[in-house]
Amino acid sequence: MRLAEFILINMEPILQRWEDFARNLQSSYRLMDVLELRDHAKEILEEIAAELAYPDHERKLDLQGNTPAEVHADTRAVSGFTVDQLLSEFRALRASVLNLWSQRKKTATWFEVEDMSRFNAAIDRALAESVARYTEAQRQSQDIFLGIIGHDLRTPLSAINIGATYLMRSEDADAKLIQLGSRMFTSAVRMQEIIDNLLDFVRSRSGGGIPILLDAVDLRVVSEHIVDEFQVSSPGAVIRAEVTGDVRGRWDGARIGQVYQNLIGNAIQYGANTPVSVVTCGNDGEVVITVHNDGPPIPPAMQKNIFDPTRRGLSISTYSSNRKNMGLGLYIVREVVKSHSGTIEVSSNEKTGTTFTVRLPRLAE
Numbered sequence: 481m482r483l484a485e486f487i488l489i490n491m492e493p494i495l496q497r498w499e500d501f502a503r504n505l506q507s508s509y510r511l512m513d514v515l516e517l518r519d520h521a522k523e524i525l526e527e528i529a530a531e532l533a534y535p536d537h538e539r540k541l542d543l544q545g546n547t548p549a550e551v552h553a554d555t556r557a558v559s560g561f562t563v564d565q566l567l568s569e570f571r572a573l574r575a576s577v578l579n580l581w582s583q584r585k586k587t588a589t590w591f592e593v594e595d596m597s598r599f600n601a602a603i604d605r606a607l608a609e610s611v612a613r614y615t616e617a618q619r620q621s622q623d624i625f626l627g628i629i630g631h632d633l634r635t636p637l638s639a640i641n642i643g644a645t646y647l648m649r650s651e652d653a654d655a656k657l658i659q660l661g662s663r664m665f666t667s668a669v670r671m672q673e674i675i676d677n678l679l680d681f682v683r684s685r686s687g688g689g690i691p692i693l694l695d696a697v698d699l700r701v702v703s704e705h706i707v708d709e710f711q712v713s714s715p716g717a718v719i720r721a722e723v724t725g726d727v728r729g730r731w732d733g734a735r736i737g738q739v740y741q742n743l744i745g746n747a748i749q750y751g752a753n754t755p756v757s758v759v760t761c762g763n764d765g766e767v768v769i770t771v772h773n774d775g776p777p778i779p780p781a782m783q784k785n786i787f788d789p790t791r792r793g794l795s796i797s798t799y800s801s802n803r804k805n806m807g808l809g810l811y812i813v814r815e816v817v818k819s820h821s822g823t824i825e826v827s828s829n830e831k832t833g834t835t836f837t838v839r840l841p842r843l844a845e
Contacts, residue, residue: 482533483581483592483595483596483599484532484533485533486580487528487529488526491522493580494576494580495521495522497576501568501572502569505561505565512559520549520552520555521573523540523548524548524552524573524606525573527547528606532598547606549613550612550613553613554613556569556614557618563614566611566614567611570603570607573603574603626678630675631679633671634675637668637675640671641665641669641672643661643664644662644664645661647660648665674808677809677811678808680812681789681808684811684815690815690816690818692820693734694731695731695733697730697731697733698727699769702736702737703723703727703760704721705737706737706740706741707721707740707744707758710745717753718755719744719756720755720758723759727760727762728842730843732816732819732820735816736820736840738812738813739769739813739816740758740769743771743836744771746836747775747836750773750775750776751775752775754774754833755773755774756771758770758771766839766840767839767840767842768837768838769837769838770836770837771836772834772835773834775833777830778826778828778834783826786826787810787813787824789808813836817838820840820841822839822840823838
């Protein structure tokens with residue numbers, strides 16, 4: 481008997497083992513019935529059996545084009561299963577089938593090893609589909625949650641901003657209150673930047689990218705404006721700005737301002753009080769922006785994922801042990817640059833310091 485036929489004949493005992501295993505995994509606060517416990521297990525096994533019997537068979541999908549393994553991941557996520565529990569279900573299914581298969585009357589025929597090998601491949605494929613769907617669903621849920629938080633924080637932040645402005649401009653306020661209002665206002669502005677970065681992060685991860693509005697822009701004006709802001713907000717920082725050549729082109733001025741702002745802020749934060757150099761240079765067909773500091777170098781292992789906050793792995797590095805998290809700033813910089821059809825790269829070592837280099841085509845698409 482081939483393994484495909486064996487699975488179909490022994491469907492009920494296999495499903496019963498699946499059900500028993502799932503029952504042990506279910507949440508204590510939400511007990512599931514038999515249909516929920518066996519969710520799509522039969523369809524997954526039937527598809528695997530068909531794949532074993534007919535390697536070139538056309539896979540059966542639902543009306544939305546989903547495989548049984550993908551739908552199973554959706555329902556398990558709703559039921560509160562973790563990805564580890566989802567993985568353990570498939571491991572148990574594999575063990576259950578192979579255990580029953582090993583207990584049958586053996587014939588030592590040539591196809592037994594081939595069937596087991598193809599069965600493992602089919603299980604691995606179903607497992608990969610299920611985990612991929614589960615992970616994507618969890619990511620989307622997290623992005624929605626982050627988006628809601630970002631929007632909901634705008635209202636209380638606006639109230640703080642208004643209160644800080646009142647303290648700074650009140651004729652009855654003394655010097656201490658004016659100073660307090662100034663600090664509150666600066667913090668509110670910083671919080672607004674964080675919220676904006678958070679919403680941009682969610683938007684870009686949803687596939688929409690960073691929206692840009694192209695117009696004629698002079699980067700000399702943009703860079704000088706951002707540097708002047710830092711001279712006020714960070715009076716202890718030494719920022720050396722230089723602009724050479726023609727730095728005019730078609731970009732989103734506000735978004736390029738974000739690039740300057742995040743790169744300069746990052747250089748000040750991690751530059752260990754060393755001077756920050758900001759150079760904007762116009763070349764044929766492009767403008768190059770470099771931001772440099774001579775602070776501690778970024779570890780090589782960290783550089784390859786420096787623009788991805790989900791993979792940066794800050795905890796493994798002493799570079800960030802006594803500093804604030806880099807947050808989403810560098811990620812937003814990369815996405816803004818990509819939206820302008822440009823490139824960004826980082827170079828960092830003990831000898832030359834840390835330099836971020838942005839190249840923007842003069843006429844962004």
